[in-house]
Amino acid sequence: MNQKFLDVMNDEGPVTIVTINANPASVVNTWMSYVKVDEANNCLYIPAAGMHSIENDFAQDNHVLLTMGSKKVEGTAGPGAGFHVKGTGKFLAEGPEFSEMQARFPWLREVLRVNINQIEQKI
Numbered sequence: 469m470n471q472k473f474l475d476v477m478n479d480e481g482p483v484t485i486v487t488i489n490a491n492p493a494s495v496v497n498t499w500m501s502y503v504k505v506d507e508a509n510n511c512l513y514i515p516a517a518g519m520h521s522i523e524n525d526f527a528q529d530n531h532v533l534l535t536m537g538s539k540k541v542e543g544t545a546g547p548g549a550g551f552h553v554k555g556t557g558k559f560l561a562e563g564p565e566f567s568e569m570q571a572r573f574p575w576l577r578e579v580l581r582v583n584i585n586q587i588e589q590k591i
Contacts, residue, residue: 476550481537482498485498500536511583532557534582557583
């Protein structure tokens, strides 16, 4: 994770989560302020109130794509930086990460852990 990605994640905006196992692809959204960035373990933790379509897709393939961006962070060609994050996902219903996220977001059902394989700046 580089500083520009972390700067984007510190802004507020939508995060789109996509899996391609369904026809059409499953797509859900959340907010960047809901996402816990774990630099030490190269992963993201995302509270899930719903996300049933994503969870169902993981039964076949747990690869996931996330997109996020901020117009406040300088990009490759001026104001605005955006990223694609590719990784694998797993839903957690217990454990320390679940408890920590549940304390912040009492409405969550599970926590989506995304193990990051690649972060690519798009703009």
